[in-house]
Amino acid sequence: MTPDPSAVLFDLDGTLLDTAPDFIRCLNQLRQHHGLAPLPPEHIRRSVSNGARAMIRVGFGLEPDHPDYLEKHTAFLDLYETGVAVETRLFEGMDTLLQALEQRHIPWGIVTNKPVRFAAPLVEALGLDQRCAVLVCPDHVNQRKPHPEALILACRQLGAIPAQAVYVGDHERDIEAGRNAGMTTIAVRYGYIEAPETVDLWQADLVVDTVSDLANLLQ
Known part of the structure; x- marks a missing residue:
């Protein structure tokens, strides 16, 4: 990895922000509405x-072709939209990491598969909108990650060369997108990973266990 990357881009859920508490709250609230006990x-x-589709699969065992899927998917998204930042926070140590990048004048941004409907209000609610140099959502591109389009767009908007930039993520599609864009990729084990033992198979350039490890790498 270059000592001073031209930019550092982060995935949102499970990488930059711990959004899980609000997903958990909303899904269990919806389950309660349907007379079901909360899930651990x-x-x-x-x-x-993996987003709302995964939440409906986990919470109700439904796939998109099920006749009850759309109603529950819509209800979940509506619940989430009204409370995207109730319990969501930066991961511990992440604010210090971002401050260090800012002090070194290294722009940082977000490239996420989360629609702008949710991502923009969330970033604003946490006071990151004035710090984040770029926010790219699926609404801004034709193809989602793992396609590299969003990462290439973010680099273009920052005036950064992809080969000198870094992408950090907690999902195999993040690493694949970063590789496809020609960026240095960092996989984070602290994120929302369904099969942690597979992280080493993602072919990331670097893998870290904690935000502290990530900060040390970016130093």
């Missing part, structure tokens, strides 16, 4: 990076 947080947490 860890049972939900590991699937958060």
